[in-house]
Every structure is written in structure tokens, then in C-alpha cells.
Amino acid sequence: MRIGIISDVHANALALEACLAALERLDAGRIVILGDVVGYGPDPESVTQRVAGLVSQGAICLMGNHDAAAVGARASMNGTAAAAIAWTKPRLSDGSRHFLASLPLTAELEDVLFVHADASNPAGWNYVLDAATAMQSLLAVKARVTFVGHVHRPQVYCLTATAKVIAHTPVTGTAVPLSPQRQWLAVAGAVGQPRDGNPAASFMTYDTAARELTFHRATYDYEATAQRIRDAGLPERLAERLITGI
Amino acid sequence: MAKSRLETGAVLDGFTIGQLIHRGGMASLWEVTQADDPTPCLMKIPVLQEGEDPAAIVSFEMEQMIMPRLRGPHVPRHIANGDFAVQPYIVMERLAGETLLPQIDHVPMPAEKVAAIGAGLADAVEALHRQGVIHLDIKPSNIMFRPTGETVLIDYGLAHHRGLPDLLQEEFRLPYGTAPYMAPEQVMGIRSDPRSDIFAIGCLMYFFATGVRPFGDPQKLKGLKQRLWRDPVPPRKLKPDLPPWFQEIVLRCLEVKAGRRYPTPAQLAHDLRNPDQVQLTARAGKLAKDGFFAVLKRKGEPPRSLIDRPPEREAEASDAPIVAAAINLDDMTPDLADKLRRTLLRILERSPDARLAVLNVLKLNRIAMDQTLDEQGNNKHVQRLVELKDWARPMKVAQGRVTFHVLEAFDPAESILDYARVNNVDHIVMGARANSTMRKILGGVSGKVAAEAPCSVTVVRNRDTES
Numbered sequence: 001m002r003i004g005i006i007s008d009v010h011a012n013a014l015a016l017e018a019c020l021a022a023l024e025r026l027d028a029g030r031i032v033i034l035g036d037v038v039g040y041g042p043d044p045e046s047v048t049q050r051v052a053g054l055v056s057q058g059a060i061c062l063m064g065n066h067d068a069a070a071v072g073a074r075a076s077m078n079g080t081a082a083a084a085i086a087w088t089k090p091r092l093s094d095g096s097r098h099f100l101a102s103l104p105l106t107a108e109l110e111d112v113l114f115v116h117a118d119a120s121n122p123a124g125w126n127y128v129l130d131a132a133t134a135m136q137s138l139l140a141v142k143a144r145v146t147f148v149g150h151v152h153r154p155q156v157y158c159l160t161a162t163a164k165v166i167a168h169t170p171v172t173g174t175a176v177p178l179s180p181q182r183q184w185l186a187v188a189g190a191v192g193q194p195r196d197g198n199p200a201a202s203f204m205t206y207d208t209a210a211r212e213l214t215f216h217r218a219t220y221d222y223e224a225t226a227q228r229i230r231d232a233g234l235p236e237r238l239a240e241r242l243i244t245g246i
Numbered sequence: 247m248a249k250s251r252l253e254t255g256a257v258l259d260g261f262t263i264g265q266l267i268h269r270g271g272m273a274s275l276w277e278v279t280q281a282d283d284p285t286p287c288l289m290k291i292p293v294l295q296e297g298e299d300p301a302a303i304v305s306f307e308m309e310q311m312i313m314p315r316l317r318g319p320h321v322p323r324h325i326a327n328g329d330f331a332v333q334p335y336i337v338m339e340r341l342a343g344e345t346l347l348p349q350i351d352h353v354p355m356p357a358e359k360v361a362a363i364g365a366g367l368a369d370a371v372e373a374l375h376r377q378g379v380i381h382l383d384i385k386p387s388n389i390m391f392r393p394t395g396e397t398v399l400i401d402y403g404l405a406h407h408r409g410l411p412d413l414l415q416e417e418f419r420l421p422y423g424t425a426p427y428m429a430p431e432q433v434m435g436i437r438s439d440p441r442s443d444i445f446a447i448g449c450l451m452y453f454f455a456t457g458v459r460p461f462g463d464p465q466k467l468k469g470l471k472q473r474l475w476r477d478p479v480p481p482r483k484l485k486p487d488l489p490p491w492f493q494e495i496v497l498r499c500l501e502v503k504a505g506r507r508y509p510t511p512a513q514l515a516h517d518l519r520n521p522d523q524v525q526l527t528a529r530a531g532k533l534a535k536d537g538f539f540a541v542l543k544r545k546g547e548p549p550r551s552l553i554d555r556p557p558e559r560e561a562e563a564s565d566a567p568i569v570a571a572a573i574n575l576d577d578m579t580p581d582l583a584d585k586l587r588r589t590l591l592r593i594l595e596r597s598p599d600a601r602l603a604v605l606n607v608l609k610l611n612r613i614a615m616d617q618t619l620d621e622q623g624n625n626k627h628v629q630r631l632v633e634l635k636d637w638a639r640p641m642k643v644a645q646g647r648v649t650f651h652v653l654e655a656f657d658p659a660e661s662i663l664d665y666a667r668v669n670n671v672d673h674i675v676m677g678a679r680a681n682s683t684m685r686k687i688l689g690g691v692s693g694k695v696a697a698e699a700p701c702s703v704t705v706v707r708n709r710d711t712e713s
Binding site for chain 2: 156158160161162166168170171174176177179180181
């Protein structure tokens, strides 16, 4: 089975649609969303409804820290993120709030674990930023392959036979075989707010039979989303970074 | 884990095990066949024992990852991988013949023969680098040949793939490679510089031409590190009849700083195939090792400062194209010539490591016997070469970056295409035929080249002359 994995949609409807269209072309049989459906972006209600629709058709969606904050959880966030959450809250319908509040922190499919942030403490929302934090996640789980989001920059980590962690920056379109005799952790790029210097929406596919992971990019009209952010009166920084991808 | 107890006649995943061909320290090789295909294949099975160096396992894993992703005549065709949970193996095409290893009984060899081996080897390494793979273990026992002549690189157990996690990267303390051929940066644990393979080709050519290994065969890290500061005896000191061009090429490959070597194997191959065009520097005339104080000074420096950092991005590594300018001297207006030169300069300015090959086709006559000398008794070939150099002179391209070639052929387009194929040319720049009536009747050379070239083609045309 080919799983399409997307993360950090952040209320960016155009980016989400671009990824879903690409996943359909790639023949993904199952969709997993690693959380942060809302926050930062201009389309919280329509994106939440779209994701809820996918879940009703069998997709898996996890809770991210922005989703938790949008439904009232206490959160420590920077000013821009907090401002966006304050803007988001009144724009969610009751149905969307219920949907977001009901999302799980983790999900499993066979030997694969999905979680939004550091797997050793999913509700702590810590970032898997480097080999040391990846090691912490890898040692805490039994799964052979763990997928996380939260960081917005694609990265692959692997726990070696000598208990060291190797970091690999994936190349778009090049399948990485995840050999079964070692443990892997893949950090998804972001759909709705990439921070690796490329503004195109980032997503992954994972072939469970071949055990091959591929990172993809789908470009979309990020200038239009940026303009909607400005029109909504959200912080200018959120519009700018969609265009620069940083 | 897996057991590597196999015997002739057994069937594994549809492969019938034939004869044991070789049993080595790291792996054994068996001849196998598939039910629906009588073509013999090769099955490589790693030696996995308790307490074995984990590097052997990781290296086999890397080979299983990299081999299925390689294409073309310079690698053995990959057929299947065996699961580590059951029995790890790799099945690949079985190449006829033997490796280059037995040839070491016949060294030293003449420079021309070594240059031919080196050029074929550089072609194979170029093909690998273009697929994002650095071999990192180039040595005679990993080199084979197809009946059609292509050099084939085998054994990808130490290779590095740009798009895949490098499991050997930080795993083990000792550097991986084969002592006589390992580049200085490889000794320092760097596995991501494609130019490490160029160093290994240089070691091999040095050894085959002199009969002596340039850095010996040290078995300890301390001995391996010597090559960072101790330069080898110049080949011509060992074998005075070696030509200066050969020493120039070999010592350039053996530069400690990767940035001073050839930027790509294609450029190395081009020099090996055009010895008369090799730009000779102080390297060519060197007849003694560096002096005591120079070596002492280098030895005192931190090793990291003696080597170059690997290129950070693939784009930097490969931005050393071979550009071929096909110049038709008989049919070129000054305007078009100027425009062609400006186009070439723009390309050369963007890629400081680019090489320019200026070509002219001396058309042979199909019917009459060709005269090498014209009416005045001048050699046509030499005359064309002089004219080509004069044509390129206004560009003021540094010597050593530009070479000139007169190709003698019946079909100009075909000879340009052939040159591009043989020399791994990345970009052909040529003028459109000025006379449009002629073009209609004869068909454009540029049209055929553009349609069939293995690389990019820029056809330069002067708007004013087209009416």
C-alpha cells in the first residue's frame, strides 16, 4: 500500500488541494495527516471541513499543537502564532471545533507510528530538530518507522547498529529505502508553511511493501494565499514566509 | 540472523544455485540461473558471522540500496535483492572475463596503454557520478570490461549515493577504502567528494605506468595520513621515458586538495584522449619530491587545512561542463562569429570550471582521393588548426581551458555527434548555416546535431542575415 503523508497544513486551502491532487496522481491508497490542520493560515474552517471529510473516508488525522490551542488548550506560543490562534478561534464552527478536539495524538499502521512532535512525549510538543532529539524519539518507540511533523523541514534519521543516529536530508523525488533491520524516523516538510527555502508544499509517500519513502513537492499559488493572509489582517510575517519558504 | 550455508543445486527465491565462483573475506560469489532464463547470473552473499565487523553488514546493505538504482553499460545489471531476515544476497548480471587485477603482473606499461585504461575508467566513473554515486573504492580488482569495450565498475559496498542516507558515514572510526588508492579527504573520513574517485584513478595510472604504488600500501591510519603532506616521487623520476603530458595528468589527479584535481572525470578523460593538447605546468617537469622544509611545514599544519571541503551541493560539483563549439570556418560572417563567441563567453563565465573544445570538421571527399596537402603544399589539417585558434583568440580564454580539434569526416553532423558522445560533451554551441538556400537544399548540420545530440545544443543565428 502507498500511504500519502502530509503535515502542518496550517489552514492553507490552496496548498492542501495541490498536495491532495498530487497524491491522487501518485495513487496513494491511504492519507495520513500529521497534525496542525489550523493556525497561521487564512482558511481554518474550510480546511478543517475538508480534512474532516477525508477522515470520514478513511484518512487518519492527528492532533497538532496549533489544533489543541485552537480548541482551547493552554499553549506556550510565540506572538505571531498566538495572534493567529486568537484570529482562528472565532472562525471555527462548532462542528470543526469538535472535530479538532477529538483528534488523537498518535496512530499506528502495522510497524509504522505517526505522531505530530517528539514521540517520547507526544503532548509535550517538542521538536525533532537534530540527531540528539531524533535519538530520544527513536529510543522511546518500538515502531520500525516513525513519522513526525511540527518542524516544517524534511529530514530522515536512522538509528544504526552501533546506536548512533545518522541524519539525511532527502532529495525530492528520490526514493529512500527504509531497511527493516534498523529504525527510522522521518520528519515531514510542511504543506501550508514550508521553512526549507522552497515555498512549494511538501509531502511524502511511503510504500509499505517496498519500504520506500519519497519526498515530493507540489507548487501552488502561494502569492494568493499570502494575499488572503494580508486581507484577513493576520501578521504580515505569515504572508512573507509563504513566498520565501523560510 | 541469516545463514550463508548454500550448496550447488539448491533453489533460493527462484534462483538455482550453480558453482561457487569465489569465496572472499566479505562475500562469496555463486553462479545462479533463473528458471525461465538460461543466462548465468551472479549471486553475491555476504559473510555474516557472530562478532563480525558490523561494517561488513552495513556495507552490504548500502550495496543493496545503491545497485538497483544504477543504470547503463558501466555497471553490472542488478536483478534481485535478498531479504536480510531470510538470506541476504544480490543477484546481478555475470560479466565475462576477469578484472584488471591480473594486469598488475604486467606493470609498468607504456604511457599510451595506461592512458587508454585511464580514459575508459574515467568514462565509467563519469557515468556513475552523473547518477549521483561516488564509488570510493576504485582499484584494479573492481574494474571489468564488456566485450564491447566499456569499462564496468563492480562492488558498491563503499559507495556513496547523493540521494540516500549514508549508513557508513558516522558508523565506524576507521576510514573506508583501499589503502593504496584512498584520497586524502577519504582518509579524513569525508565520503561525499566525487573528486576522491579522480584521486584513485590517478593512483592506478601512476602504479600501472611506473610499477610502483605512489603511496605504498600502509596498513595503519598514521601511514594513510602521510599522503596529506608527503608527495609521491614524480613518475618521470622513476621512469624517465614517460612523457611530460602523462605526468601532468597523473600529478593533477593526485593533488591533495580536491579543488586542484580535474573537476570531473569527463575532463580527465578528455585530456587522456588528447595528450598533445594537455596544458603543461610545473607538474610536468617535476623530477624530485618536495623539499624537506616544505614537507615539514605541511606536516605541522592541522590535517583539515590541507584538504578541501567537499562541494556542498550537487550543482557545484557538476558545474564543470565540457562545451564544444562546432565552428564552420567556410561559411561564417563576422557578425555570426562575433555572436558565437559572445554566446560561448557567457557560458564560460557562468561556469568557471568549464572546458571549451573548439571543433572544425575537415570534410573528406567521398569520390576523389583526398589530398592531405593543398596546392601550395600546406598541410590542410595544420592550417585549419591555426585558423581555429585565430578564430577563438578574441575570446581570450585561458590556456589549458580550451582545446582545438580538427575532425576529418564525410558527414560533419555525424562527426560532431560522435565527438560529443565519446567525450561526454555537456553542451554543443554552433552557428546556423548563413545561406538559407543552401540550408534548404542540403539540410542543416545544426538541425541534425540538435535532433540527435546526447546533450544540450545551442544554435546561434544572426537575425539580420536571415531574410
